[in-house]
Amino acid sequence: MKICITSKGDSPESVPENRFGRTPFFVVYNDETGEIIEVINNTSANDASGVGPKVVQMLVSKGVNVVVTGQVGGNANKGLEVAGIPTYAFGEAKTVAEAYAAYKAGTLTRIV
Amino acid sequence: MKTIAVMSGKGGTGKTMVAAGFSVFSDEKLLLADCDVDAANLSLLLETSNTECRPFMGLECAAIDQTKCVGCGICQVYCRFSAISQGDDGIFCINPLKCEGCGVCSLVCREGAVVISERQSGEVCRSDTPHGPLFHAELFPGSGTSGRLVFEVKKDALNDEPNVPAFLIDGPPGIGCPVISAISGVDAVVLVTEPGISALHDLRRLVTICRQFGVQMFLVLNKADLDEERAEYVRRYCADEKIEIIGTIPFDPAVIEAARRGESVAGMDTPAAESLKKSWKALSAAMGISQ
Amino acid sequence: MKIVVASGKGGTGKTMVSVNLAWAVSQSQETHLIDCDAEEPNVHLFYPGGKDEGPVTVKVPEVDSEKCTLCGACGEFCRYGAISVLTESVMFQAHLCHSCGGCMLSCPVDAITEVPRRIGMITRGEPTPTLTVISGILDEGEIAAPAVIKAAKEAGEWDGVSVLDGPPGTACPVIETMEGADVCILVTESTPSGLADLRRAARLTEAFGIPAGVVINRSDNEDSSTLAFCAEEGLPVLLTIPFDREIAAIQNRGAILCSEKEEWIEAFTQLYEDTVAIAGGIL
Ligand code: SF4
Ligand code: SF4
Ligand code: SF4
Ligand code: SF4
Numbered sequence: 070m071k072i073c074i075t076s077k078g079d080s081p082e083s084v085p086e087n088r089f090g091r092t093p094f095f096v097v098y099n100d101e102t103g104e105i106i107e108v109i110n111n112t113s114a115n116d117a118s119g120v121g122p123k124v125v126q127m128l129v130s131k132g133v134n135v136v137v138t139g140q141v142g143g144n145a146n147k148g149l150e151v152a153g154i155p156t157y158a159f160g161e162a163k164t165v166a167e168a169y170a171a172y173k174a175g176t177l178t179r180i181v
Numbered sequence: 182m183k184t185i186a187v188m189s190g191k192g193g194t195g196k197t198m199v200a201a202g203f204s205v206f207s208d209e210k211l212l213l214a215d216c217d218v219d220a221a222n223l224s225l226l227l228e229t230s231n232t233e234c235r236p237f238m239g240l241e242c243a244a245i246d247q248t249k250c251v252g253c254g255i256c257q258v259y260c261r262f263s264a265i266s267q268g269d270d271g272i273f274c275i276n277p278l279k280c281e282g283c284g285v286c287s288l289v290c291r292e293g294a295v296v297i298s299e300r301q302s303g304e305v306c307r308s309d310t311p312h313g314p315l316f317h318a319e320l321f322p323g324s325g326t327s328g329r330l331v332f333e334v335k336k337d338a339l340n341d342e343p344n345v346p347a348f349l350i351d352g353p354p355g356i357g358c359p360v361i362s363a364i365s366g367v368d369a370v371v372l373v374t375e376p377g378i379s380a381l382h383d384l385r386r387l388v389t390i391c392r393q394f395g396v397q398m399f400l401v402l403n404k405a406d407l408d409e410e411r412a413e414y415v416r417r418y419c420a421d422e423k424i425e426i427i428g429t430i431p432f433d434p435a436v437i438e439a440a441r442r443g444e445s446v447a448g449m450d451t452p453a454a455e456s457l458k459k460s461w462k463a464l465s466a467a468m469g470i471s472q
Numbered sequence: 473m474k475i476v477v478a479s480g481k482g483g484t485g486k487t488m489v490s491v492n493l494a495w496a497v498s499q500s501q502e503t504h505l506i507d508c509d510a511e512e513p514n515v516h517l518f519y520p521g522g523k524d525e526g527p528v529t530v531k532v533p534e535v536d537s538e539k540c541t542l543c544g545a546c547g548e549f550c551r552y553g554a555i556s557v558l559t560e561s562v563m564f565q566a567h568l569c570h571s572c573g574g575c576m577l578s579c580p581v582d583a584i585t586e587v588p589r590r591i592g593m594i595t596r597g598e599p600t601p602t603l604t605v606i607s608g609i610l611d612e613g614e615i616a617a618p619a620v621i622k623a624a625k626e627a628g629e630w631d632g633v634s635v636l637d638g639p640p641g642t643a644c645p646v647i648e649t650m651e652g653a654d655v656c657i658l659v660t661e662s663t664p665s666g667l668a669d670l671r672r673a674a675r676l677t678e679a680f681g682i683p684a685g686v687v688i689n690r691s692d693n694e695d696s697s698t699l700a701f702c703a704e705e706g707l708p709v710l711l712t713i714p715f716d717r718e719i720a721a722i723q724n725r726g727a728i729l730c731s732e733k734e735e736w737i738e739a740f741t742q743l744y745e746d747t748v749a750i751a752g753g754i755l
Contacts, residue, residue: 117241117282117299118329119553119568126547126556143365144553144565152558191512192640193483197665219641220481220672222665241551261572278647278679283572284551320642328615354482354640355511361615377724379487379514386512389612407717408724437715441694443664 071106072098072172073128074165075138079108081166085159087139090120096165097133100173107131121145125152137168141181149181156181182212183468184348184367188391189374190383192220192354195403196373198436198446200351201226202457203371205447207465210313212348214338216331216363218303218318223351226445227315229308237318237330239302241282243275249294256286256295305333307341314341331362346470360390369397369468372424375404376411381418388422398424399467401460404432425467428460473633475747476653476682479660480669482512482640485689485713486659488723490637491518493657493747495730496740497633498603506628507607508649509639510592510620517726519605522597528608528623529588530571530616535562539583546575546584567615592620594627604628618648625649642676650676655751656684657710657743662695670698674705683750687743690715710746711739 075092076083086092095109109131113123121141125148128136136149136156149156157177162168171177187203189196197215200223204211215223224232243264245256250273257265257273264279265286275286277300287295303320316338318330331353338348350367353359364370370391374384391398400419405412412429419426433453439446447454464470477490487509494505507515516522533546533555540562547557554568555575566589576584592610599605608624610617617639625648628634636653639645650656656677660670670686677684685708688695692715702709713719722732730736 117239117551119551122553122556122563122565122568123547123550126544126558129556129558130544144568147565148556148558148563151561151563191483191514192481217481219643220665220669222481222668225665225668259573259577281570281572282551283570283574284549285572285574285577288549288574288577359643361613375724378517378726379512382514382517383512386612393613407720411724432717437663437690437692440663440665441692 070100070134071132072100072135072137072169073133074098074159074168076165081105081164081169083165085139085162085165085168089136089138089141089145090124092138095128097131098169119144122148125149128154135172137172137177146181154181155179182346182348183369183470184350185369185371185464185468186216186350186352186363186367187371187373188352188360188363188387189354189372190387191380194373194375194380195430195436196354197222197226197351198440199371199373199401199403199457199460200349201445202447202454203349203461203464204310204312205445206458206461207312207347210343210345212338212341212343212345213310213313213315214334214348215315215317215351216334216359217351217353218320218330218334218359219353221317221319224308224315224317225443227310227312229310229315232306232308234304234306236301237303237305237333238299239329241297242277242280242300243282243284243286243295243297245273245275246294246296247272249292251292253291255289255291259285259289261285303330305330305337307337313345314343316341328359328362331359335363347465347468364391364394364396367396369399371427371464372398372400373403374400374415376402376408376415378411381411381415388424399427399464400424401428401430402426403430405429407432427463427467428456430456473748473751474636474653475634476636476638476650476656478638478646478650478656478658478673479640480642480671480673484659484661484666484669485723486640487514487518487637488729489657489659489687489689490635491515491728492730492736492740493743494603494635495728496737497635497744498600499737499741502602502632503604504628504630504632504634505603505605506624506634506636507605508621508624508636508645510608510610510617510624510645511639513607513609515605515637516595516597516607518728519597519599521599522595522605522607525594525596525627527590528592528594528620529590530619531573531586532566532569532571532589533564533575533584534587535564536583536585537561539581541581543580545578545580549574549578567613591616594623596627617645621645621648642672646676650680650682653682655747656682657687657747658684658707659687659689660698661690662688662692662698667698667701670701674707683753685710685747685750688712708746708750711743
C-alpha cells in the first residue's frame with residue numbers, strides 16, 4: 070500500500086503540510102517496507118483554481134492508497150471519497166516521519 | 182480561534198460598519214480580514230499603518246505569439262468566451278478582460294502559437310490596526326477573479342497565526358463565488374440586514390447558502406426603526422428560521438456622519454455605537470470568545 | 473441606446489436610479505428595463521408579476537462510461553478541476569465547470585458529450601404598455617452570473633432605449649453588463665468609501681471606453697470631495713438626490729419615487745436627456 074503524506078519539505082524530517090491541494094510535496098511511503106518510495110513535487114500547488122480535484126487525479130494515477138494531511142477542501146474531499154482513498158489528519162505530528170508512525174499505530178483520526 | 186464572517190447579501194446594509202464596530206468593541210485584539218474585495222473599505226474605517234502588499238496573480242490568461250500564428254482562426258471558433266477577435270489588420274488577438282484562461286485555444290492551435298500565463302490582477306495586503314492585524318486586498322478593475330482573491334486574503338490571514346480569540350471577516354456582498362469562498366470554513370455568520378424590501382429578499386437567499394454550509398447564524402437588524410412593519414417581519418422570519426437576533430441598531434445620523442469622516446461609529450457616544458457594543462457582547466458570549 | 477446604471481459597490485441606490493430612470497423615459501417612449509444584477513436581482517420587487525421566460529442553461533460535459541477508457545486526458549486538460557479521472561470513474565463537479573468545452577475536445581475516444589444544465593432563469597413583465605421589465609435571476613448556489621446576464625441582455629435586445637441595472641463591484645458580472653453599452657451612469661454616495669468605489673467604477677468605464685456621468689445619492693450637501701474627483705476626471709454630475717427619510721421610506725417599501733412625488737419626474741427626465749448627450753459626446 071502507498072501511504073502519502075502532505076509535507077512542507079522533501080524529507081521525513083520535514084514539517085507536515087496542513088493544506089492538501091496546495092501542499093508543496095507529497096512524501097509517499099510503502100507500508101510493507103516502511104520506506105519512502107517517492108517524493109512528489111506538487112506542480113499544481115500554485116495553480117489558479119481547481120487544485121484539489123487535480124491533485125486527487127494525480128494521486129490516483131500514482132496508485133496512492135491512503136492520504137495523511139491537515140485539512141481537505143470540499144472539492145478534493147468529494148474526489149477522495151469517490152476515488153475511495155481513506156484520508157487521515159496528522160494531528161499533533163511534528164514531522165512527516167512522526168505522522169507516518171502515528172498512521173501505522175492507528176492513532177490518527179479519519180477525515181474522509 | 183473562532184472564525185466569524187459578517188455578511189449581508191445586498192450591499193449597503195451596514196455590514197462594514199458592523200465588522201468595524203465589532204473589532205473596536207472587542208477587549209482583545211482580533212484577526213481581521215476584509216473579504217469584500219470588490220469594494221474593500223474596512224481599512225477606511227480603521228486606523229491602518231505599516232501596510233505591506235504582495236501581488237496577486239489571478240486566473241491565467243492566454244496570449245497569441247504573433248511570430249508563430251498563421252492566422253487560421255481556429256482558436257476563435259472554439260473560444261466559448263468570445264475573447265478572441267480578428268483586428269482590421271487581420272491579426273488575431275485575445276482580450277484579457279474576457280479571457281477565462283480555459284486553455285481551449287492552446288489545445289486547438291496547431292501552430293503552438295498560444296501561450297497561457299498568469300497575470301497580476303490585484304494585491305493582497307496586511308496592515309496593522311489598533312484592533313489587530315487586518316488583511317485586505319485590492320482587485321484591479323475588470324480582473325474578475327474575486328472568489329480566488331477572497332481565498333488568498335483568508336489564507337494570508339490564517340498564515341499570520343496571531344494569538345487571538347477570533348478571526349473576523351467582512352464578507353463580500355451577493356451570493357456568488359466570492360461569498361462561497363468567504364463562508365467556507367467559518368464557524369458562524371453574522372447577517373446584517375435592514376427592513377427594506379430588497380434587503381429582505383437577499384437575506385433569504387443568503388440564509389439558504391449558509392444552511393448549505395451548515396454554519397451557525399446570527400442577525401443584526403440595522404436601521405430598524407426606519408420601517409417598523411418590515412422590522413417586525415424580519416423578527417418573525419428569524420423566529421421561524423431559529424436565527425438569533427443579537428442586535429437592533431436604530432437609524433442614527435451619526436453613522437452617516439462617521440462614514441463621511443472615514444471613522445468607525447463605534448468610537449462615538451451614540452445609540453448606534455451602544456447597540457453595536459451589545460451585539461458584540463451577545464455574539465462573543467454565544468460563540469465562547471473570551472472577554 | 474443602452475444605458476448601464478452601475479456603482480462600485482451595492483447599496484448606493486443604483487436600482488432606485490434605474491427604476492426611476494426607466495419610469496421617466498417610458499412616459500414618452502417605449503423602454504426596456506433589464507435587471508443585470510443576477511446575484512441580487514431587485515428590479516422585480518418594484519415591478520412584480522414578471523412571467524417566467526424559461527431557464528438559462530450552460531453546457532456541461534457528460535461522460536459515456538461505456539466508451540470511456542479512463543485515460544485521464546479530460547482531467548489533465550481542465551484548468552478548473554471540474555472533471556477528475558479516478559480509479560473507476562470520471563467525477564464531474566458542476567459548480568467548478570466554466571463550460572469551456574475543452575474536456576470534450578481532449579477526449580480521444582469521443583466519450584464526452586455536452587448536456588444543458590440550468591443555472592438561472594429569465595423573467596419578463598410589462599407593467600405598463602410602454603415599459604418592459606426583464607430580469608436575469610441566478611439560481612442560489614450557482615456562480616456563473618455572467619451567463620445569466622448575457623441571456624437577460626439578449627432577451628431585452630432591441631433598437632430602442634434599454635436601461636440596464638448593473639451588478640455591484642468591478643468583477644466579471646459588471647464586465648458582462650458593460651459590454652456593448654453606449655453610456656454608463658455611476659451612482660455614488662459622498663463618503664470616503666463611496667468615493668473609493670466610484671474611483672474603481674470610473675476606471676472600469678475608462679478601460680471600456682464608455683462615456684460616463686455620475687449621480688450622487690443620499691447627499692447632505694457636503695459633496696465637495698466627490699465633486700472635485702468628478703471635475704478632475706471629467707465626469708459630469710448629472711443628478712444629486714438628497715438624503716431624506718421620506719425618499720428612503722418610499723424606496724424601502726418598493727414604490728417608485730417618480731410616481732409618488734411629481735417633482736422627481738422632471739429630474740429623471742432631465743437625467744435621461746443628459747445621459748443621451750453624454751453618449752453622443754455632447755456633454
Ligand atoms: S489557432 Fe493558432 S495559428 Fe490559428 S489563429 Fe489561433 S493562434 Fe493563430
Ligand atoms: S484561454 Fe479560453 S477563454 Fe481565453 S482566449 Fe483561449 S479559449 Fe478563449
Ligand atoms: S467544460 Fe471545461 S471547465 Fe467544464 S469540465 Fe470540461 S474542461 Fe472543465
Ligand atoms: S478523456 Fe475521455 S476517455 Fe479519457 S478519461 Fe476523459 S472521458 Fe474517459
